[in-house]
Amino acid sequence: MTQERRTAIVTGGARGIGAAVAKKLAADGYAVAVVDLDESACVATVDAIEAAGGSALAVGANVADEASVADAVERVATELGAPTVLINNAGITRDNLLFKMSVEDWDSVMSVHLRGSFLMTRAVQKYMVDAKFGRIVNLSSVSALGNRGQANYSAAKAGMQGFTKTLAIELGRYGVTANAIAPGFIETEMTAATAARVGVDFEDMKKAAAAEIPVGRVGQPEDIANTASFLASEGAGFVSGQVVYVAGGPRD
Incomplete structure (x- = not known):
């Protein structure tokens, strides 16, 4: 990049999609x-x-x-520089059918996805406004369209879309954009x-999923990182x- 090095925050960055996004940025x-955590x-x-420089x-x-x-955002600003890119990726699942879902299962998922994204964005946006530049990317999911056994997760991921549009x-x-990726x-x-958890061999699950995806394969964390x-x-x-539905095919 030709401009002064910018600072990005990636939540849930220890593994999976978050780690891939952090490495790509x-x-x-x-x-x-x-x-x-x-x-x-x-x-x-x-x-x-x-190691990659x-x-x-x-x-x-x-x-x-x-x-x-x-505390975390202040530390980032002090040690790395004012954060002007935020990837709200942190998330958990507590899947269950509605009649089996506990209030704790519901609250935990809402807390990490929605409350977490709200708190992180609120803390970071002042740096973006000051810089007159900001990029917010929130992780939603195709589950936002509804998914059996995920009333909490689906509601949270749909909520991320409404949150994103309001931020935009x-x-x-102030020169700040907000978008969501729905893997x-x-x-x-x-x-x-x-x-x-559901007692299915992972290779079999991937094979079955790939058969339903127009591009003929399941996604990799790098697919999300590139977006x-x-x-x-x-x-x-x-x-x-x-x-942006990054799902190997169209979604409504």
Whole structure:
């Protein structure tokens, strides 16, 4: 990048999609704060970035806790620079059919996805406004369209889309864009855990999923990282309030 190095924050950056996004943004020239609940879990991602010549910082934070978020963002600003790119990727699943779903299962998912994204965005947006430049990328999901056993997750991911569109309206005048990525079936530890939970062989699950996907394969974390890279770029300044389904085919 020709401009002064910018700082990006990637939540849930220790593994899976978050780690892939963090590595891609670092390769693009950003200094990247890799944020996850357990700081030590971020070390592998940070080490990979630094080994490739990038700049990164491991930050432990609970995105659903206001004080933890404030401390984390202040640390990033101090140690890496004012953050002007935010990838709200942190998420959990607590899948169950509605009649089996506990209030705790519901609240936990809402807290990490929605409260976490709200707290992180609120803490970071002032740096974006000051810089007159900002890129917010929120992770939604095809589950936002509805998915059996995921009333909590589907509601949270649909909520991320409404949140994104409102951010785009409120912050656009300050040079800040907000977009959402809605992944389809992505091969990660989380999808492998889902297969194990329902008693299905993961390879069989991937094969069945690929058969239903027009491009004929399941997604990889890098597919999401490449999309995030574009949405975070200077060149994406006229793209805002959009939900991009990265699912190997069309979604309604």
